[in-house]
Amino acid sequence: MTPRKSIPRRSFLRQSAVAAGAILGAPMVLRSETLGNSQKAAANSRMGIGFIGTGLIAQGHLATFAGMRELQAIAVCDLWQQKMKDAKKLLAGKGATSVTSTPDYEELLQNPDVDLVCIATPDHWHAAVAIAAMKAGKDVYVEKPMTLTIEEGKAVLAAEQKYGRILQVGSQQRSSAHFRIAANLVRNGFIGEVKEVYCRLGEMPLPPEQEPVIPVPEGFDYDRWLGPTPYYGYSENRSKSKYGGGWRCYWDYGNRKFGDWGAHHYDIVQWALGRDDTGPVEFIPLGYEGATHHHYRYADGITVWRDKEPDHGHMIRFIGSEGEVHVSRGKLDTIPVDLKRHRFTDDDIQVYESKNHRQNFIDSVKSREPTICPASVGHRTGTICQLGAIAERLARPLLWDPAAQQIIGDTKAASMQDRPRRAGYELPTV
Known part of the structure; x- marks a missing residue:
């Protein structure tokens, strides 16, 4: 590999935006306003954030985003009632005492006080929620992998471009x-x-063989959790939030390792x-x-x-x-x-530098320049x-x-x- 001259940060960001558009044959459009709700922004410099999916991986997002001076926690959404309660309790400990909750992400996206969302659902819900959020004028932090399928990936990229939104994939490495x-x-x-x-x-691990079908626990909307995937009777492992197991074992909801x-x-x-x-x-x-x-x-x-x-x-x-x-x-x-x-x-190539993945997202929301992982x-x-x-x-x-x-x-x-x-x-x- 032959060394080349370094690329200035501003030029790099401009080239990144162009490259993103080139994938679908169209230039990326970055809107001039800083927030989805520009009138609100003029009166209140704090941006409102909503959390869609509040389980395992979301715990760090809830604590960190809620602690940022630029943000105000507005709403949480989960199909498990208990997880929503736990999320509201966590946010209250960060000083966010007026957080609303709903199992319906569409309702959260209709809230004009929500400027951006953090999506930490299982993989099979990433694309639908991210696209809906960008259509609603929200900027998006979505956990990795960005989508479940290749065609979903194309659609999310098209939405980012069409609606001029900022998106950060949670590939924090x-x-x-x-x-x-x-x-x-x-x-x-x-x-x-x-x-x-x-x-x-x-x-x-492979999914358990011949899983016993048991009643759906109270306070869990299992049918909606399955969402676009095939219907199966409820079993404890299928929807369990677990690193290295649970729903991650199944091809229906992710791509395993x-x-x-x-x-x-x-x-x-x-x-x-x-x-x-x-x-x-x-x-x-x-x-x-x-x-x-x-x-x-x-x-x-x-x-x-x-x-x-x-x-x-x-x-x-x-x-x-x-x-x-x-x-x-x-x-x-x-x-x-x-x-x-x-x-x-300055004579070396130096890639886009971000020292904090979540802060990079917030900085990009304010500047309207691409994140490190759009x-x-x-x-x-x-x-x-x-x-x-x-x-x-x-x-x-x-x-x-x-x-x-x-x-x-x-x-x-x-x-x-x-x-x-x-x-x-x-x-x-x-």
Whole structure:
């Protein structure tokens, strides 16, 4: 990889906006007003935030966003009555004592005091809620992966562009110094030509066999929780909020480890390789013709391996012709060792710098400049996760055209770029 001159931040942001628009063949439109409700903004500089999904991953969002001086917690939404009560209690401890609650996200989006929303539902609800929020004039922080399917990703990106909203995907590793330094080292060619990348995703348990169907707990709208997915009788594990288990075990609601850790680590690979506006061209699942690991390849031959050893105790290992970069949450190592202490100058490429993922979202809402992980980035990373999942489910390789965003030569696989939706839960039109 040949080093290039650094890109000034303002130019980088402008180019990012253009690249985002290029994916769908249209320029990104950034509105001039700072907030969805500009009249309110003139009278009150604090922005109102609503929380849609208040379970496991949302706890950090509730506490952190509510503690920001720029924000005022307005409303919470969840299909579990108890989770809403717990969320209101948490927010009250942060000084937000007038928070409303509703199990209906559409009702929350109609509230004129809500300027932005934090979406922390299971993956199968991300796209519908995000699109509806942007149509309603709200800016959006949505947990990773941004969507469940490739076609949903295209729709969310189209909504971001059409309505001129700010969107941040919760791929917070981009706001970590260790991952940012790793990306800069790789981008500048300090390890030579990248040949391979190892990513540690880990294993996800299979759903329990023959789960007993039991009555739906009181205070939980299970049918709406299922939403667009097929109907199954209620079982305790299916809707459980649990890292490494619960609903994440099921293909219906996510893409298992691809949509879990893959959404984090493959995102960093895209960033470090400078490919946020494109993607790989081939996906090979574990076991196919003796493949010992799931892997995918870019057009130039760079191969990304899932769970391949040795990873030297790191989540991601970049292997170059002249060295290596190893990076995880909280640590960074390089070969040669001194490389990690490189002091970057104006002559080096330096990627978008964010030191706080949630604050970056709020800063972007105010400036109307793209976040570090807008819909264009979330969509491309999500596409890799979704294609990996399709290859695994079909147990055969896939060929992908990243320009046309289409699976090549496999009708069945191509049909899985989207999923059927239950009547009454159609994706909002853009």
